[in-house]
Structure formats: C-alpha cells, structure tokens
Amino acid sequence: MNYRKILGKIGERLIPVKYLTEIGIFLNKAGISKIPSEFIGGLFVFNIPFSLILYFTLLLPYLKYNMMASIPAFIIGFIILCSIEVFTIYFYLDIKIFNRVREIEDLLDKFLQQVSDSLKGGMTFDKALWNSAKVEFGVLSEEIKVIAKMATTGKDVTGALQKFIKKYESPIITRTFSLISESIKSGGKITDILDRIVIDLRETRKLNKEMKTAVLRSEEHTSELQSH
Numbered sequence: 001m002n003y004r005k006i007l008g009k010i011g012e013r014l015i016p017v018k019y020l021t022e023i024g025i026f027l028n029k030a031g032i033s034k035i036p037s038e039f040i041g042g043l044f045v046f047n048i049p050f051s052l053i054l055y056f057t058l059l060l061p062y063l064k065y066n067m068m069a070s071i072p073a074f075i076i077g078f079i080i081l082c083s084i085e086v087f088t089i090y091f092y093l094d095i096k097i098f099n100r101v102r103e104i105e106d107l108l109d110k111f112l113q114q115v116s117d118s119l120k121g122g123m124t125f126d127k128a129l130w131n132s133a134k135v136e137f138g139v140l141s142e143e144i145k146v147i148a149k150m151a152t153t154g155k156d157v158t159g160a161l162q163k164f165i166k167k168y169e170s171p172i173i174t175r176t177f178s179l180i181s182e183s184i185k186s187g188g189k190i191t192d193i194l195d196r197i198v199i200d201l202r203e204t205r206k207l208n209k210e211m212k213t214a215v216l217r218s219e220e221h222t223s224e225l226q227s228h
Helices: 003-014 017-029 036-062 067-120 125-132 135-152 157-168 171-186 190-227
Strands: none
Touching (some): 067 171, 125 135
C-alpha cells in the first residue's frame, strides 16, 4: 500500500463518504481532480508534526510543563488549526471558482463564434466543438473537450451540456448552453442559435461596461462635490 492509499484511508475515516463526494464536486469546480479523501488525510497528517512542534516549543513552556493543562490545550489547538486551514483553503478555492466562471463567461462569445464558423464550414457539431477548444480559451477549452469527447464516443451531448451547466451554476452559462441543448433536441439550425447568442453576449458585455463606467463617473463626481 503506497502513501496515497494510506492518506486516502485516513481521509475516509475522518470524513463520511457523503461529504467526501460533495468536497470532490467542489474541488472539481476549482479545476482540482485529486481524490478528496487523500487531500483530507494529507491535511490531517501534515498537522500532527506541525502541531507537535508548536506544542513543545510554545505551549508546553508557556504552561510551565503542566501536562494536565497542556494536553487538552494541545487537542483544542489542533482542532482550531485544522479549522483555520480548512476555511482558508475553502476561501481560496471559492475565489478560484469565481475566477474560472468569469473567465468562461468572458471568452464564451469568441468560442461560440468559432463553433458557428466551423459548423458553417461543414463540420459536425462534435468536431466543431473539438476544433474550437483551443488553448487560448483556457478553462472553457478544458471543459468543452470533455463534452466533445462524450459526443465523439456516441454519448448524449445534451446530457454532457447539462452536467456542465450544473457544475458552475452561472446564469450566463446556464442560459447559453440550455439554448444550445434545446436546439440540438429540437433539430433546429444550431448556427442561427449560436449567432444570436453571440450577439446577446456581446451586447450584454457592452451594456455592463457602460453601466460600470457610469457608476465610476458618478462616484468621481460625488467625491469632487464633497471635496468642495
């Protein structure tokens, strides 16, 4: 048994399978495919020597080597340390997920334009997806490749699109890929839908940019009035 399996076993003992599954989904949103049980086990094992160092160098001398008082304090400190690390990691991953969603939303119109152009060039939908999943699309490219692979192996494309929608729970992603999914199911002309979505996305971005500019100007004007 290698160290990864050992860490996995420790993680499984510490966290119920139900919660490990939820943690796995959360990590996947952040682009981390590592088995969550290994992650939890590794975090726990890492904290043991770290806590012992703190215990012998700081806590024990502070309590004047009173073992009766220091052992409960060590256990409480260990729990607090683990909790702080978990919340710090959660906060970091939450920001990472937010940035991934924003990146996908920002590149969506350019990507869909390429898909539409590929379809107009005579490609099938799965090949158009794969052909458009280029490096410059970053996270979106990674996600689309998963959908394209499912399509090329004969699996349900709409099912893959629904999984993608549920994964990020973004209104823009949900609306965009729901429309594409419905178009595939109904047998409609996908290029027309894609072109319409691209126009809507670009108009929405332009409107948001104008609103932000207006708010900034309003704030600058207010600060100028207050300074006078």
